[in-house]
Amino acid sequence: MMDAWVIAMMLSASLMLGAFGLWALLWGLKTGQFDDPKKFLDGAQLDSEEALQDAIMLEKKKNELMEKKKREKEGGYAPPD
Numbered sequence: 001m002m003d004a005w006v007i008a009m010m011l012s013a014s015l016m017l018g019a020f021g022l023w024a025l026l027w028g029l030k031t032g033q034f035d036d037p038k039k040f041l042d043g044a045q046l047d048s049e050e051a052l053q054d055a056i057m058l059e060k061k062k063n064e065l066m067e068k069k070k071r072e073k074e075g076g077y078a079p080p081d
Helices: 004-031 037-044 050-072
Strands: none
Touching: none
16 A cells, blocks of 8 residues: 555656646747747748749649639639630
8 A cells, every 4th residue: 555655746746747747838839839830941932032923823823723623613604714
């Protein structure tokens, strides 16, 4: 059978670990540790004006293709582009 001091030591150790975990979580939230890292990679890739213009053109082409597929799925009349 366990002594009371063993239970007290286990309880205090688990409380300290839990408090440390809570502190670490709050610190991470406060300092932005859980922000999206992809935005930093995109920022590094698209740092010139030419790269940004290329990204805009790719996005426009993607949207045009999506609209074209949507019109084809509907099966209705679509005037030629």
